[in-house]
Amino acid sequence: MTQTKNRAGALVGALATAAIMGIFYAAEQAADLPFPPFDIFQWISRILPGFLVTFGIDIIVTIIDAFNLGQTDDTAKLGEQLLSVLLVFGLGGALGALYFGLQQKEGPTQKLGRTLLPGAIMGLLVGIAVSFISDRYNFTSSVDNTLSGFWITAVFVVWGVVINWVYNRLDTPASLKTTAVADAPETSVQSIDRRRFLVILGGAAATITVIGTGIGAYLNSKKEEVLVKITGAIPQDFPNLNDKLIPAPGTRPEYTPLEDHYRIDINVSIPEIDADTWELPIGGLVENPIKLTLDDIQNNYEPMYQYITMSCISNRLGGDLISTTHWTGTSFQNILKEVKPKPEAKFVRIESVDGFWEYVDLEVIRSDEKVMLTYAWDGALLKAKHGFPLRIHIPNRYGMKQPKWITKIDFVDEWEAGYWVSRGWDKEALIKATSVIDTVAVDDVYEQGGQQFVPVGGMAWAGPRGISKVEVQVDDGEWVEADLRQPLSEKTWVIWRYDWPFSEGDHTFRVRCTEEDGTPQLTDTEGTRPSGASGIYEKEASL
Numbered sequence: 001m002t003q004t005k006n007r008a009g010a011l012v013g014a015l016a017t018a019a020i021m022g023i024f025y026a027a028e029q030a031a032d033l034p035f036p037p038f039d040i041f042q043w044i045s046r047i048l049p050g051f052l053v054t055f056g057i058d059i060i061v062t063i064i065d066a067f068n069l070g071q072t073d074d075t076a077k078l079g080e081q082l083l084s085v086l087l088v089f090g091l092g093g094a095l096g097a098l099y100f101g102l103q104q105k106e107g108p109t110q111k112l113g114r115t116l117l118p119g120a121i122m123g124l125l126v127g128i129a130v131s132f133i134s135d136r137y138n139f140t141s142s143v144d145n146t147l148s149g150f151w152i153t154a155v156f157v158v159w160g161v162v163i164n165w166v167y168n169r170l171d172t173p174a175s176l177k178t179t180a181v182a183d184a185p186e187t188s189v190q191s192i193d194r195r196r197f198l199v200i201l202g203g204a205a206a207t208i209t210v211i212g213t214g215i216g217a218y219l220n221s222k223k224e225e226v227l228v229k230i231t232g233a234i235p236q237d238f239p240n241l242n243d244k245l246i247p248a249p250g251t252r253p254e255y256t257p258l259e260d261h262y263r264i265d266i267n268v269s270i271p272e273i274d275a276d277t278w279e280l281p282i283g284g285l286v287e288n289p290i291k292l293t294l295d296d297i298q299n300n301y302e303p304m305y306q307y308i309t310m311s312c313i314s315n316r317l318g319g320d321l322i323s324t325t326h327w328t329g330t331s332f333q334n335i336l337k338e339v340k341p342k343p344e345a346k347f348v349r350i351e352s353v354d355g356f357w358e359y360v361d362l363e364v365i366r367s368d369e370k371v372m373l374t375y376a377w378d379g380a381l382l383k384a385k386h387g388f389p390l391r392i393h394i395p396n397r398y399g400m401k402q403p404k405w406i407t408k409i410d411f412v413d414e415w416e417a418g419y420w421v422s423r424g425w426d427k428e429a430l431i432k433a434t435s436v437i438d439t440v441a442v443d444d445v446y447e448q449g450g451q452q453f454v455p456v457g458g459m460a461w462a463g464p465r466g467i468s469k470v471e472v473q474v475d476d477g478e479w480v481e482a483d484l485r486q487p488l489s490e491k492t493w494v495i496w497r498y499d500w501p502f503s504e505g506d507h508t509f510r511v512r513c514t515e516e517d518g519t520p521q522l523t524d525t526e527g528t529r530p531s532g533a534s535g536i537y538e539k540e541a542s543l
């Protein structure tokens with residue numbers, strides 16, 4: 001009997017939870033209130049040990065790879081959202097089962113009899129706990145946290161009361177009897193009544209979920225992020241406009257369309273910062289602490305423009321977590337001049353709205369004017385998902401060293417591990433030179449002087465260290481130099497092309513590159529963790 005009870009409890013708990021998720025979602029879209037499942041997921045992802053998180057991400061990326069599920073970043077975020085909802089659904093079921101189980105025991109809850117009090121108490125406790133989580137791990141909602149807390153708690157109280165009410169409704173002597181003779185329930189009028197009740201309940205829960213989700217989805221589709229263009233920052237003609245090299249068909253775009261730029265961060269929902277109230281305090285070990293608004297940063301400092309290729313350290317060889325766009329900001333050195341670091345200041349600690357943080361060595365900033373506080377990409381203020389209103393660019397490092405959504409900058413005398421470093425990733429996260437084949441354009445074979453050629457192409461990248469040479473090898477042949485296109489800047493990837501005078505059959509193509517100063521790329525195959533992927537990229541093709 002207990003088992004039946006627990007199962008009924010799990011079902012009722014899960015149904016009630018599905019219904020309130022619909023309500024939360026509609027309210028999020030309509031009134032910008034928090035959507036607790038995402039906040040709970042963000043909380044869990046931050047407290048789990050780093051290796052577990054990385055392991056989880058790895059599994060998600062492997063699945064996306066193996067089943068060709070589209071863009072890694074978008075699919076992974078969708079997967080996280082799905083997981084959040086499933087997780088909360090499961091928790092709701094577990095609480096329902098627990099509630100039904102406790103109610104049945106001769107315990108204190110039993111004494112409360114047939115009131116709705118025990119359910120209300122459970123809802124209150126769960127609601128308060130979830131409100132605390134939301135308070136700390138929601139970076140999206142614009143609603144005051146106290147108000148959000150009341151909203152979340154109220155919804156959970158209703159949730160608890162509903163579970164309680166359903167329990168009372170099911171727990172009639174008759175229905176207890178039928179659960180005891182569960183093998184032959186159809187013979188009992190009460191059992192039919194009980195089943196009908198559960199079906200109605202399921203229908204009601206599903207209706208609320210569908211309506212809530214529908215309203216939410218409709219409101220969501222009406223929202224569109226407006227890009228705020230900045231005239232002076234709009235990239236004009238590309239500096240390599242006159243380069244003769246035409247990329248082999250199928251080569252990635254040299255300049256990534258903004259909507260295709262990869263996105264990676266620790267958030268299920270995109271943090272949203274209100275530029276009207278945002279102010280950046282820059283202080284700590286400095287003579288002159290300041291506070292900057294977005295307006296200040298845009299107007300009071302010399303702007304700087306750079307074409308930049310950025311990659312996630314989690315990008316696999318040939319993966320899509322790497323992109324190139326045009327960045328606008330101001331050199332961090334301009335800020336140094338103004339705040340005047342004290343002699344004991346050795347590092348800068350950068351903090352973000354989502355609880356992310358990193359350290360930058362002051363020497364790195366002093367020795368490279370291109371460390372840049374960035375407010376615009378592709379000629380417009382940063383999109384929310386790319387760090388609005390302010391992010392930093394640190395040359396020669398993977399993305400994990402470069403916080404988005406910056407909320408605070410402190411000058412300090414001691415280094416500490418940043419968010420990903422404290423979770424086992426490389427301290428320096430220096431970019432590794434890599435080269436990749438995007439295409440062996442078998443559909444674009446052409447003839448010249450009686451010989452057939454197949455265009456082969458891709459990119460090579462070593463951050464600001466630059467690329468001097470790319471070589472291609474077919475099967476076990478000689479390494480042959482490819483033609484290089486002038487890059488958009490010394491920091492962007494280099495597009496290369498090699499036209500192979502081909503022979504029919506199945507072939508293996510390999511690529512390697514050399515840095516500007518003659519350093520060859522690493523040829524040993526290494527996975528992404530902890531220092532970034534490297535190795536010789538291979539591609540098979542039949543001609």
Ligand SMILES: Nc1nc2c(c(=O)[nH]1)N[C@H]1C(S)=C(S)[C@@H](COP(=O)(O)O)O[C@H]1N2
Binds near residue numbers: 401403
């Ligand atoms: N605040 C914050 N900044 C962050 C991250 C983050 O999770 N939170 N992720 C970093 C990582 S791992 C990468 S690869 C880059 C990606 O920037 P993008 O999403 O704009 O491409 O942002 C970096 N900055």
Ligand SMILES: [Mo]
Binds near residue numbers: 311399
């Ligand atoms: Mo990353």
